[in-house]
Amino acid sequence: MDLSLTDEQKDIRDTARAFIAREVMPLEPEVLQRERRGEKGITPQELSDLQAQARRFGFWGIGTPTEHGGANLSPVTQSLVWTEVGRTFVPFVFGGDADNILFRATPEQQQEYLTPTIEGERISCFAITEPEAGSDATAIRMRAVRDGDDWVLNGEKTFITKGVEADFSIVIAVTDPEQGFRGGFTAFLVDRAMGWTADPIHTMGPSTPASMGFVDVRVPHRNVLGEVGEGFRLAMEWIGRGRYVIPSQAIGATERLLGMAVQYANERRTFGKAIGEHQMIQTMIADCELDLEQARWLVLVAAWTVEQGRDARHESALAKLGGATAAGRVVDRVMQIHGGMGYTRELPIERWYREARLWRIFEGTDEIQRRAIARDLLAGRRRIGGHLA
Template sequence: MNFGLTEEQSLIVETTRSFVENELYPHEAEVERTGHLRPELIREIQAKAMEAGLYAANMPEDVGGAGLDTLSWLLYERELGRANYALHWTCVARPSNILLAGTPEQREKYLEPCMKGETWDCLAMTEPGAGSDLRGMKASAKQDGGDWVLNGTKHFISHADIAGFAIVFMATGEEDTPRGPKKKITAFFVDKGTPGFTVRDGYRNVSHRGYTNSVLEFDDCRVPASQVLGEVHKGFEVANQWLGATRLQVAATSLGRAARALGHATDYAAERRQFGQQIGKFQGVSFKLADMATELRAAELLTWAAGWKFDQGTVTEADMSMAKLKATEALAFIADEAIQIHGGMGLMDELPLERIWRDARVERIWEGTSEIQRHIISREMLRPLGG
């Protein structure tokens, strides 16, 4: 693994960081204050992102994306992650890679509008009674002639309010295994406006103001068989193939916010004077900076290594879980220590630190909790030994 950036990767970092600082930072205060993204602001930033070549840059070139390798994509995600989540996720959208699993007809109907910025997608897995235990989902789909009829509820569904359609995972059967019955899962495209499909406001969230989550309700919602994504009963296989790298995406955006918090803490430690000297000269502060920098570097190396291995075809589930676990927990530590260094001023909204601190909390929960990541890592360690 080469630890230096290529000329192209350096350009990606510089271009994305400049865009974030000039086009996203100026709007953070508004979004934090109102908790809302104005439609006209979305379109304004969206157009600039497209002009800069940053919109949907995670996708392959043959569908209109930038065709970035995984490590370059993670570097791009880190820079976007410096900004308010709602701003970078909505206005510099990255359509879900799972859309690439669709048939040519499905790509035309669902992927192309996302690439053009005409709509957004959302993924619906989580249920009120089934969070990390996706096999415990109760929402189901039953075949009726050439259609499928969907019933049940999903919640915590990101961006469903603005999405034109949802990719919904439903239980479609059951099979016996040595560990007992296991549900078979199928993925479906469900268009907004389909009879029996209702999107309701979700919950108020302490993290990521401007970001929305919704409750999706399915009441005898009928969709044609042509809207099955992948194969029937193979929904988990589709998800595992196309969504595995989302843990790395969370890791990378967490690194961006951690780096921003560390930057503020370092500058303040050099500028603030107490007892006749810079506070950074006191061990109580300088040692904090050293620990923060070390945690960030360790998280970066785990994330970049997993990204590099992803492109080599050698990445493991544990590699991605380690990156997600370390980066999200490093972000929480760095955000907290940055506020401690600033004292009371760190909790004021004149600085982004209190937002970064609040936003950090959800990163250890979504896309797999820290406990789930530890389970994956330890399971991979023990399996060769019969555990």
């Protein structure tokens, strides 16, 4: 068993780290100021300028196949890059990526939706959640009824990331209520111009998802993504990717936070010594390191399982649960180690605290990951002992 990175992986990680440190982290004070004024942390123009700059270093389409101009990095290498991105709270991502299921589009759809998304000319969002269907995505009600060459969509979606700014949405709707999620859901590519409405939902973090309304929205049949009836499978494929990307970012944030705690524990003095010399502070630092390393290896195993072309659902559930919960515990301890300063807006810890809370909720809550993990074991789909069993 060789757990080391290849030289190429180290190079990519180090270049990403240098780029984030040099070009992105300096924006942090301004991002905090803007967010506190209720504005977006970075403007679309600033984001696309940074992405264009990163493109010169080869960071373009880290998960995008080369025939679409991407770097097509392996899932493990992608995970390493996402960890570097997670080291800053600036809402930055490398450019050239698109929703994984858009690659299943027809050549005509690719021209209209995929390529402009990769190039950053169009913004997409993905909409499955509804007011009455979150964790239980099989309970969605949005109807799509065939009418000649069109489908007519009626219903509501909620909590849709980028729903306010997106040019188009991948929408999962019910095309055959009798078949339900097993063949009765379909994915549609729906332009904003086709008539859906979006209202922002204000959250405790930097994310402002949207509630989306569809009243007799007509979508041409040629905008069906994949096959009619294939929507649920595509939705699970879309969500599956996030389950190692989100915790990869969480690891980056956790590393940075722990670094802040170590530095503060060495500098801050109470009762005549550095607080790092108090055993209760040491316990917190050790527990942070334990959380971080456990999460790191769960995430890398999940990414590696994807890379092997194996069914990675179990490993991804462990990675999402492990990464999100570890980050939550670490940010809490790091705040505690900083005492009153940790609670202020002079430091970004409270900013991370609010953002990290989301990681335990979206793209499958902690409970939904636990449910998946336990059911795999109870049903004998997974043997205890994982890959080594």
